[in-house]
Amino acid sequence: MSKNTRTILICSGKGGVGKTTLTANLGIALANSGATTAVLDADFGLRNLDLLLGLENRIIYTAQDVLDKNCRLDQALVRHKKEPNLALLPAGDPRMLDWMKPEDMKQISKLLSEKFDYVLVDCPAGVEDGFKNALSACKEAIVVTNPELSAVRDADRVIGILNTSDIKPIQLVINRVRPNMMANQEMLSIEDVQSILSLPLLGIVLEDEQVIISTNRGEPLTLSDSKSPAKKCYLNVSQRLTGKDIPIIDPKNEGKSLKDKFMKLMQTKIF
Amino acid sequence: MMTLRDLINKLLGREQASANTARERLQLVLAHDRVDMSSLTTDLLDKMRKEILDVVAKYVEIDFEEVAVSLETEDRMTALVANLPIKRTLTGEIELKKNNETSKKK
Helix, strand or coil, rough: CCCCEEEEECCEEEEEEEEHHHHHHHHHHHHHHHHHHHHHHHHHHHHHHHHHCCCCCCCCCCHHHHHHCCCCCCHHHHCCCCCCEEEECCCCCCCCCCCCCHHHHHHHHHHHHCCCEEEEEEECCCCCCHHHHHHCCCEEEEEEEECCCHHHHHHHHHHHHHHCCCCCCCCEEEEEEEEHHHHHHCCHHHHHHHHHHCCCEEEECCCCHHHHHHHHCCCCHHHHHCHHHHCCCCHHHHHHHHCCCCCCCCCCHCCCCCCHHHHHHHHCECC | CHHHHHHHHHHHCCCCHHHHHHHHHHHHHHHHHHHHHHCCCCCCCCCCCCCHHHHCCCCCEEEHHHEEEEEEEEECCEEEEEEEEEEEEEECCCCCCEEHHHHCCC
């Protein structure tokens, strides 16, 4: 393997925190920056990455077909029309009887590594076999969580498992951040979540209605020219992932009204 | 840790902001999870719970419906806390209503 491919697991433990949305948006952003990128949907039972990317009608083969030699890798990869540097590979389909084994995932990841600069693996929710399979295909990980009790708790369990593997680095993305609620101290702060999970923070993503709208359309935000807050965050995460030394978006600076400034004052630690 | 808002809330006798409650609850539950994961699996805790009950039941009659055995963490120390309400002693006298048995794990 001549290429220095980065295979990155995107996981969370809890479902619905934004793994797939992050995978889709990061995939597009990385591809857009010129890096050839593959996104692998490791959730074969409940796959959704195709929907978010608007590629649901173009899937013919899966990674399982490649392993079974029913088709070549090139035939199974679904290239994105608007972003040709990006390709999607579903691991399997919901009708499959047997789930792939960790060795199968390793082999797929190796095949992808020969062709792409980045391989993002969208991990299924939970900490069982599906997660462990996806994990075995990756060298590094991004843990996605929300500033919310159950999401942080599940993230902690996932981190516990990741820490016993060779995966490194393990970085944190805090998704669905609401600056106003944080300013009111009615939501766990970025510092709270980060210090509890004690992982390096890759970035945050602000809560944004545009995420739902872009999902409806099957066009990730990073593909559109909108000025939405979440898009700005996804681009920030993507740049930081590629090693750019830029600061993380600070939710405290996202509100600029007098009320926001007052709320910021109220957060001042006095002892 | 206290913020300006917490101080004002306290002075006005109001409930503290929910983020603080969330942080405290999270720290507790994670301490529990992390111990569970490392050395004391749920199975082991269950086994230990049964054995403790067997021993205690030799001497007193326990109210099994109210029994609670759990791990609690405070200030980085984890303690095994068993709450075993006693119905009566085996000689028939009802001497005690409640008995707390606490032993430190670490």
